[in-house]
Amino acid sequence: MSKTPALPASLKQFLVKGNELFLPGISIDCVIFGFHENTLKLLLLDSAKSNKWTLPGGFVLKSEDINDAAYRVLLERTGLNDIYLKQFDVFGQPNRTDASVHKTTFEQYGSKIPKDHCMIQRFVSVGYFALIDYTNFSIQNDPINSVYDWKGIEQVKHLPIEHDHGAIIQKALESLRTQLAYLPIGKNLLPKKFTMPELQKLYETILNKPLDRRNFQRKMLGFGILNKLNEARKGGAHKSPFLYTFNDKKYQKALKEGLYGSW
Amino acid sequence: MSKTPALPASLKQFLVKGNELFLPGISIDCVIFGFHENTLKLLLLDSAKSNKWTLPGGFVLKSEDINDAAYRVLLERTGLNDIYLKQFDVFGQPNRTDASVHKTTFEQYGSKIPKDHCMIQRFVSVGYFALIDYTNFSIQNDPINSVYDWKGIEQVKHLPIEHDHGAIIQKALESLRTQLAYLPIGKNLLPKKFTMPELQKLYETILNKPLDRRNFQRKMLGFGILNKLNEARKGGAHKSPFLYTFNDKKYQKALKEGLYGSW
DNA sequence: TTAGATTGTGTCTGTGTAACGCAATGATGA
DNA sequence: TCATCATTGCGTTACACAGACACAATCTAA
Structure with a gap:
């Protein structure tokens, strides 16, 4: 897993043309949520050298909308496309990032960062979170950090996390x-x-x-956003539960008003 | 009102040392809410030359937390101190600002902006809103735009607004x-x-x-966040209503849970 | 003093939430 | 094969709250 690949094209471009291509001082970080085995999980990347976990992130092209940049970053670093993404906060503490991490990243490939490179500067980061279907997920290896993993949200608290990414999470x-x-x-x-x-x-x-099983069902059905299918999930050790899908139109409409209730 | 003052110290500093002092590409805009005569109002500044209204805004010092910067900007441009401020969104469209506005501002004072000045670049703006007590408010003249005014939120829609500040509002x-x-x-x-x-x-x-008078009262009292005083507001043409204050501790606590209800 | 508008307080009713009961289902093991 | 047992599907009851409205008390102006 820890081979020493050639400097990827995207990184090389960033190194050589970074100051020219990207907005200085602004970065994007993505918190990617998935759900598996009754646990809410996060997709984290292992920044090899420092042995700390990081969020997939990136930068904004000079003439690019910042939301577009978030989608692009997610695509470039995870291969994920057409994903639900939402901006949730901005992180602007002066010493929130550790510039030496970038150096380490590039040293992996035998490259050095010019001293005036915008990457060394302070960054204000815009946080986005993504919601993805864990079961329909296959990542292509990230061009920067080759190791990734899903971590349960409880587990994350006990992991070493790069920069202020723990606070962002x-x-x-x-x-x-x-x-x-x-x-x-x-x-x-x-x-x-x-x-x-x-x-x-x-x-x-x-x-x-915990939520009451019966009240939850009544409430959910009451929203009128579910289609009950004539199938059941077989294979479990017990009574087979029915399968549902979302009625997309009604779901969208209901969300605008908010799924009212005292959760 | 439309005198031609000397270049204010803060502006001069920004002009000469802007690239050195401030983070490039990031700005702050404040939407200041007040309440008066049963209307929600906004504090807007008149950017004299263009005859458009703008939000008070500013930039972030290189080693300054972005939240601190927001408080500082608010203080510098309105004299307001110790105010409730909350970041609410980021505005990152590539052409959201019109650089010529900055030129105009400085031409007011007979100054020109160097071509490489970061002010001319694209800005990503972090939006904050402020909540202030209108009755206890007195502004000192803004150093950049001498004219300010409160505008009702309905009224704002029909006013000429600078940049994308209308969307921010x-x-x-x-x-x-x-x-x-x-x-x-x-x-x-x-x-x-x-x-x-x-x-x-x-x-x-x-x-x-509109809300029902009696239900509103019952609900508000139900939260247990109000202190009923033994005074009434005299002088009105009708029955004198009782005065209340907030029970700060309980108010804070209740807000964390959210003032539950189907408003 | 009265008129008129506004405020303080109380009541009734429908709806939704919380809490819990019970039968049906489906795999497992005796 | 059949009893066991956790889980699912569907239902009921009690209670809290929101919504709608009634009526008395208060204050100023005419």
């Missing part, structure tokens, strides 16, 4: 919780077909508290 | 509305002592819909 989680009623979490974090218990577990893990 | 309003349950709007937008009808009018204007 916590803030992302907080935003996810407080904006829950307005976010298409079900649609984006679950597979196309899912069961009511699965949907419930998703809400329970995000809210970090 | 709309987004600030939207954030104010959706986060209503978590924001100390009463505490910050009203005078220390206030009546129940005044508090209700505040909520009504922010939500842009």
